[in-house]
Amino acid sequence: MDIKNINVFEVVAREKSITKASKFLYMTPQGVSKIIRNLEKEYDCELFQRKGNKFELTESGECFFKHMKKIEAVYYNMEIELMSIHQKNQRIVDLLSAYGILRLVTPECLIVFKEKHPEIEFYYREYPDYQVERLFDNQEGNIVFTISNFDSDKYDVTVLESFKIKLLVHKDHPLAKKSHVSIKDLKGEPLYIENRDFRIHHIIVDACKDEGFSPNIIFETSGFSLCHKMVKRKKGISVTVDFVFDDMKESNLVMVPFEAKENGEYPLMWSICMLIRKHQIQGKAVEIFYQHVKEWMQAIHDGRIKR
Structure with a gap:
């Protein structure tokens, strides 16, 4: 079974329509129908039945949907674990940052890090505050710059600087x-x-x-x-x-x-923080970058580096 086919099944079940599902998936209705037929053939059961203009799940379809969610969760957790292992072993820093924070940390902080550590793959993406948090919560990236507050049970939080609004x-x-x-x-x-x-x-x-x-x-x-x-x-x-x-x-x-x-x-306070996941082994690259940022911010506070 292809995990992509499970996604097609899920969208049809949600939209209750082959046509609507095909638009959402950027596929042809014929392509969506073929995948559903192949799933039904593979498991020798009927997953949907037409009721008027809607496709409703059959009893078998309900059963498939229930177990499909578990399969999806296992699959995506496996993907995340494999990605984390890859990032740890390949010396990768995947930084997610809220807009505006680079004004504080300064672009030079990242430039100097890349110059000092050419052996580390460095990725940098900017998003609004809550989008950064959603992505990080969904296991994207391995270090974050954003605005507090956070669950200290999930993350190690370092406050880089706080400002009065x-x-x-x-x-x-x-x-x-x-x-x-x-x-x-x-x-x-x-x-x-x-x-x-x-x-x-x-x-x-x-x-x-x-x-x-x-x-x-x-x-x-x-x-x-x-x-x-x-x-x-x-x-x-x-x-x-x-x-x-x-x-x-x-x-x-x-x-x-x-x-x-x-x-x-x-x-009214606005605190800029650096986050890593608490219950996850960090790769050496993340540890090096984490320490670099802390030292850089200390140098700014001491006046050794100008913002």
Whole structure:
């Protein structure tokens, strides 16, 4: 049995239609039908029966579907284990990073690592925060840069640096004159913010809801740059962090910190972390890269490397 045929069966069972399944799979209906017929022939049973315009699972089909999920899980777990062994033995670093973090770590960190370790295969991919986490949770990549918080039972987490989230306004905006703002100051203000795939979106939305209102989100972006651009044009307000603000170098924009909580803690933090899987043997290449990044960030903090 071909594992790809199981996938075809699963899609037909879900869509209850050969035509819909073929569109989803980018196959012809004839090709999908042939695979289903071959499975039925191989197991000497009828997997589907037509009821009106729908293909419904038979009793045999239900049985096949139940065991198919177990077969798929075993197959994909095997693939993941084999890939992990390959990466460990072949000295591979497969880095998944959330957008924007390279501004902090600096591209030179990766460039220097590759120059110092030409024997290590290095792969680098960028995605929004939550997409990185989903991919890593599905066993893609072997090391991650992203934004906290995480399950410490699953991952070894190293905080690279933490930043206060601050309000971003044009210098002519009334809030620019304040030394501090409250979450309530956001109420009704046209807000430009990163979309739901970014952790900062949820930090701000949740903080507003805790104060009894929903923020007036005008537009959701895929990065800080557009937010800064729209604030510069006096279209609204946004939020940012120090190192992004410094990198943008916009003279007409102002950052205003949020008021501290009653216990003195700053209310909105944005922490950049490096993750590896806790219950998985790491290859030597990952260990070398992990240590390189920690030393690089320490050199930045000490002033030996400029961001």
